[in-house]
Amino acid sequence: MHAMILKSIGSLSKNPAPLEWSEQPDPVAKTNEVLIRVKACGVCHTELDEIEGRTPPPQLPVILGHQVVGRVELAGTDVKGLEPGDRVGVAWIYSACGKCQYCNRGEENLCPNFLATGRDRNGGYAELMSVPAAYCYPIPDQFTDTQAAPLLCAGAVGYRSLQLADLQNRFPDTKIYVFARDEKEQVFARDLGAAWAGSSMEQAPERLHAIIDTTPAWTPILGALENLEPGGRLVINAIRKEGGDQNALMDLDYPRHLWMEKEIKSVANVTGNDVREFLELAADIPLQPEVQEYQLKEANQALLDMKNKHIRGAKVLLIG
Numbered sequence: 529m530h531a532m533i534l535k536s537i538g539s540l541s542k543n544p545a546p547l548e549w550s551e552q553p554d555p556v557a558k559t560n561e562v563l564i565r566v567k568a569c570g571v572c573h574t575e576l577d578e579i580e581g582r583t584p585p586p587q588l589p590v591i592l593g594h595q596v597v598g599r600v601e602l603a604g605t606d607v608k609g610l611e612p613g614d615r616v617g618v619a620w621i622y623s624a625c626g627k628c629q630y631c632n633r634g635e636e637n638l639c640p641n642f643l644a645t646g647r648d649r650n651g652g653y654a655e656l657m658s659v660p661a662a663y664c665y666p667i668p669d670q671f672t673d674t675q676a677a678p679l680l681c682a683g684a685v686g687y688r689s690l691q692l693a694d695l696q697n698r699f700p701d702t703k704i705y706v707f708a709r710d711e712k713e714q715v716f717a718r719d720l721g722a723a724w725a726g727s728s729m730e731q732a733p734e735r736l737h738a739i740i741d742t743t744p745a746w747t748p749i750l751g752a753l754e755n756l757e758p759g760g761r762l763v764i765n766a767i768r769k770e771g772g773d774q775n776a777l778m779d780l781d782y783p784r785h786l787w788m789e790k791e792i793k794s795v796a797n798v799t800g801n802d803v804r805e806f807l808e809l810a811a812d813i814p815l816q817p818e819v820q821e822y823q824l825k826e827a828n829q830a831l832l833d834m835k836n837k838h839i840r841g842a843k844v845l846l847i848g
Contacts, residue, residue: 529552529553530549530654531552533547533548533552534547534579534585536588546831547592554656557604559606560660562603562610562658563656564664566847567597567848568673568844570844572594575593575831576744576831591646591653592651593645593651595844596619598615607661609661617680618657620685621644623660624641637802654847662800671810671811675816678819686740687805687809688798688799692763693763694738706722707752708727708728716840729748735755735758736756738762739762739763746777749776750776750785756790759791761791762793818840820841824845824846824847
C-alpha cells in the first residue's frame with residue numbers, strides 16, 4: 529500500500545515536508561480487528577503536536593491520521609456486526625484496556641493503556657489500516673466521506689468539551705460568544721449566529737458561565753479566565769499547548785483570574801461513546817462541515833496550510 533510516513537521529529541518551520549511518500553506492507557487484521565480501505569482522512573492540529581514533538585509517537589516511523597473514513601475490507605474471525613463493504617470511521621481512540629477503573633465507568637479516555645490512532649498505532653494517512661472493531665463507528669448516510677472525517681475528532685472532542693462545560697442549555701437557547709484573533713474569523717462566527725465576537729483578550733459584553741479554549745496558545749487562557757463569572761468553568765480542549773507564548777502565564781493574577789471559585793478543566797482524548805453519540809447528533813442537526821480537500825501526496829501542504837491558517841475549513845486528504 530501507499531502511505532505518507534513520519535520518520536523523524538522536528539519543527540515544521542525547519543522541515544516543511546516531514547512526511548514521506550512510501551510503499552508499505554499491507555497491514556494484517558487480527559481476529560478482533562477489521563482491515564479498512566481508507567477513503568478520506570482529516571488533518572488535525574494534533575498531527576503538528578506529534579511531528580514537532582509535543583506528543584511524540586513512541587516509535588518511528590509511523591503513519592499519522594486519526595479522522596479516518598473508509599470501507600471494511602476484511603473482518604477478523606471474532607468480529608461481530610461488521611462486514612466487508614460497511615462504511616466506518618476511526619477516531620483518536622484506537623483502543624483501551626477495557627478492565628481498569630476508568631474503562632469500567634465509561635472513561636476509557638483516561639485509561640493508562642489508552643492507545644491513540646496515528647500516534648501509538650498506524651493511522652489513516654494510508655490506503656489501508658487495521659483497527660480493533662470495537663473502535664469503529666458507522667458513518668451516517670447524510671455525510672460524504674470528506675464531510676464525515678472532521679466529525680471524528682474536531683466534532684467528537686468538541687462534543688466532549690460541551691459536556692464538560694456543564695451547560696444547561698445549548699445553542700440557540702444559550703448565547704454564544706466567540707474569541708478569535710483574526711477579524712475574518714470573528715465575522716465568520718457572527719455569520720454562524722454568535723451573539724458577539726472579539727479578540728482573545730477583549731472583555732465580552734457580559735460575564736460567561738463557561739468558556740472552551742481550543743487554541744494551541746497560552747495567552748487566551750488569561751483572557752478566558754477574566755471573562756468568566758464567579759463559579760464559571762474554563763475547559764481547555766487541547767492535547768498539548770505550544771511554548772511560544774507560555775510566559776504569558778507570568779501575568780496570571782489570582783484575584784482577577786482565579787478567585788471566586790472559577791474552575792479549569794482539561795479535555796483528555798475522547799471515549800467511544802463520545803464518537804457514537806456525536807455522529808448521531810450531527811446527523812440529526814444535520815451539521816455541514818466546511819472542508820478543503822487534498823490528495824494524499826499533498827499531506828505536507830495540508831499541514832502547512834493548517835499551521836499557517838492559509839485556508840479556512842477542515843483539511844481532508846482524499847485517499848484511493
